[in-house]
Amino acid sequence: MDSGKGRRYGGHLALVGIAVAILLAGRTIFANGVTAVENAKADTAVAAPSNDENSSAAENLSATNILTNAIPIVQDDSLAPAPNPYTYQPKLPEHNFQTYTVKRGDTPGRIAAQFGIQPETLLGGNPFLSEVSNALQTGTELTILPIDGLVHDVAPGDTLEGIAQRYGVSEEEIIAYGPNNLEFPYRLQPGTQIMVPGAVREVFVWKPPTLSQVRGSSFEGRGVQPVIQGTGTFIWPIVSRNFTQKFWYAHRAIDVASPMGSPV
Incomplete structure (x- = not known):
């Protein structure tokens, strides 16, 4: 128990x-x-910053943000036009000039009358006629303009205003001529030709020199007269009265034809 x-x-x-x-x-x-x-x-208490430390860090961060915001950002997200490799190209003139080959017995007046233009217009389309006195020969090919005026060869730097002032016509007359194909802003293309309606090409006109009585420095040379001196009188040079070309703007004389060997 x-x-x-x-x-x-x-x-x-x-x-x-x-x-x-x-x-x-x-x-x-x-x-x-x-x-x-x-x-x-x-x-944790040791690792966590104090309130003073937190406020100081916040101030530094705010200052950094202000400085960063002041720096411009090179970035543009706006829509940009697509690149266009084509620049403005003016229309080119579209002329359709006739040509005429000079035949035996032709004169500027006869040729001009045949096409309903003035003789001066032959110079407007064929400037070489005013540069060489005997350029109008049998077989010469001429440019026939459709209206009275001249053709201007466009050079670099030419402007519509400058051309109009040069030939004494209005810009509107040049623009109004359809085949010139002039559209705003009326830029001209070098190397092309434009028609200047109503203009007359300047021609070279030969003038005889003006000679006065020459006085010598010695007794022997005193009172020497110039060899070339006109008398002011005129006589008909030949028997023929066959005019091949009369006096006009680009031809300040008359041409009289006569068989070869005729006495003068």
Whole structure:
């Protein structure tokens, strides 16, 4: 009987001992956990900046943003026109001039009358006629203009206003001539030709030199007369009265034809 009670009491004591051991172990673990949490809070407190440090950092960041905003950003997201490689190209004149080959017996007046233009217009389309006195020969090819006027060869730097002033005509007259194909802003293309209606080409007119009486420096040379000196009188040079060309703007004389060998 006594031995049974002893065993029961021994079992109870063992259970109490185990409970005490568990309680002590839990208290130690709890204490260690509190210590770890406190240490973590302390580390966080050390790592976290103070209020003064936060305000200073904010001010520095704000100043940096102001400086950054003041710098222009080279970036344009706006729509840009597509590149166009084609520049303004004016229309070119579209002339359709006739040509005429000089025949035996032709004169400027006869040729002009045949096409309903003035003799001066032959010079307007054929400037070489005023440069060489004998250029109107049999077989010569002439450009016949459709109206009275002249053809101007456009050179670099030429303007519509300058050409009009040069020939004494209005710009409107040049623009109004359809085949010139002039459209605003009326830019001229070098190397082309434009018709100048109503204009007359300037011609070279030879004038004899003016000679006065020459006085010598010595007695022998005193009173020497010039060799070339007109008398002011006129006589008909030949018997023929066959006019091949009369006096006109580009021909300040008359041409009289006669068989070869006729006396003068």
